[in-house]
Amino acid sequence: MTVAGEFVHPALFYSSDEEYLDALVPFVTEGLASGEPVAVAVPGDRLRVLRAAVGAAADGVLWLDMTVAGRNPGRIIPAVLRKFADPHPDRHVRIVGEPIWAGRSETEYPACAQHEALINHAFAGRDVTIVCPYDTGALDAHVVEDARATHPEVWEADRRYTSARYAPDDVVARYNQPLPGVPAPAEFTVTGETGVRPARRWAAAYARSLGLDEPRVPDLELIVTELVTNSIRHATGSCRVHLWHTDGHLCCAVRDGGHLSDPLAGRLPRSPTARGGRGLLLVHQLADLVRTHTVAGSTTQYALLRLAK
Template identity: 30%
Template sequence: MTASPPPAPPAAAGARALEHRAFLFDGMPDFLDTAVPFVREGLEDPDREVVVVVAQQRLEPLREFFPEAPEGAFVAAETFYEHPVRTLRSYLELVKAKNPRSVHALAEPVWREEWTPRETMEWARYESLINEVFQGTRASALCPYDTSVLPEQILEYARRTHPWLVRDGVHVESRRFTPPREFSADVDRAREFPTPPESEYLPVTGHDLHELRQWVGERADRHGVSGRNAQNLVTAVNEVAANALRHGVPPVGVRLWTDGADLVCEVGDNGYWRDFSPLTGFVPPQTALDSGFGLWTVRLLVDLVDVRAGWDGTFVRMRVSR
């Protein structure tokens, strides 16, 4: 499998550091009191490029304050925040495209009631990763959180993933802030990793993976996964299995089962991934030769990836919606 390297954040020697703040507000007037000056600050600075990604209900009221704003500067968050790793890539592409100007973003994450706790934690991890991935870009991000509707757990994630908090126009350091590596490790520790006894199993014994691709493709079709989702799953499983054959310890095998609305496929081997870290495959590598490039690509292809690396082996679990 071949893929282009992800865009690398531009270096910014001697420039201001990343500003990543959670904006806690209650109601539209409170939102506008802070959001309007923030956007205006960016529009008036020739060295910055303004991007506004907020919930649809707040988009038009805010846009009315800035008739002079460039076309495309205002985007509905519901259409932008669809997949955590793809959203991270989109912001990377944006930062690269606007260089040498720095991005000044009012960026409101989307939190959906129908998400499982695991999906919600993955989006919280995305917010944490912003601190790692964009640390050298000079970007300024103000992330709105509506305290009148969001659960306390989401607000706690905001405090843990943003170094600074803004409320009632006051900027304070977040005492709950957790560095990205530590936060990501906490997310991994909170997950469950059961394997149902009714899962199907295919041993992978050779480097010709045609049988594996056919096996996954047939079962994806049987369980209602079709089109691009099925193709992406087959490609992702092929990439992980090929990596396990190159670097893992036999036996290598694939398990597949359904879990509610998801189809789950797991590749495992008996090797121990010694240099695996909580950020592996989340922070985009600079080139296709860097460690973690394959896993970064796999995360882009499927809905959710979990990795467990222990003394009993290394297991990469991929999920797609049915």
């Protein structure tokens, strides 16, 4: 039985549809029977299997395809989890969230692992249960081991137990990595806020030459504006913007001499009445992937946008 005000965050290890449904169908239907809000955000194939098994009660659940809603792991907390949970402060909320699946790339995975770790801070003290399924037959062994570090509980087919390897902050630190294999990219140096507009124009023109779809150019312009403005205002007053093509994506990297000390920056929703603080949040909403590498005296924010095939 869940204690009011307690955040519960188990990793569900499954290797078959049967194990998946045996754990999640009761989790969903018992929540609905108790009058609790229930959301399910999992990949499309898992969504269809689970929705069919829930049956007639499925209309009472919010169903989301995580490959769409959570393509960028950095938008899952504000735009999926908190967006669903925050309107229900007086009731226990149940969520199934599967942000890591076999199709995730090696470039995406560090952001996925950090996301799973940061959920624990974003929901500390909240009356919410978020179950995160992991397909142990399809995922690499190190992914399953990381899940033991990012989740305080583990659910398996025949038992449920406290994870002895729970260490979410270690995971955040371990995956604080630069993007690998970066070529010699195009570069634009910005000094002061008067350089924001020229940087935006340069990025738009160069992105078009790399094949970015025209409807996505405004997204890139906003990303550059927010990242550069953030660097100018909160770091050393200057930064460098880099653009290059990588694995079917346009990568925009903004490097400055500051240090981003809060790993939840850009991952928490903002009150409509709050002033500022939405720049990184907007970047996460616009980009298909956001990665951050930050150490003393240097921070690089990477924003990736898919290119047309």
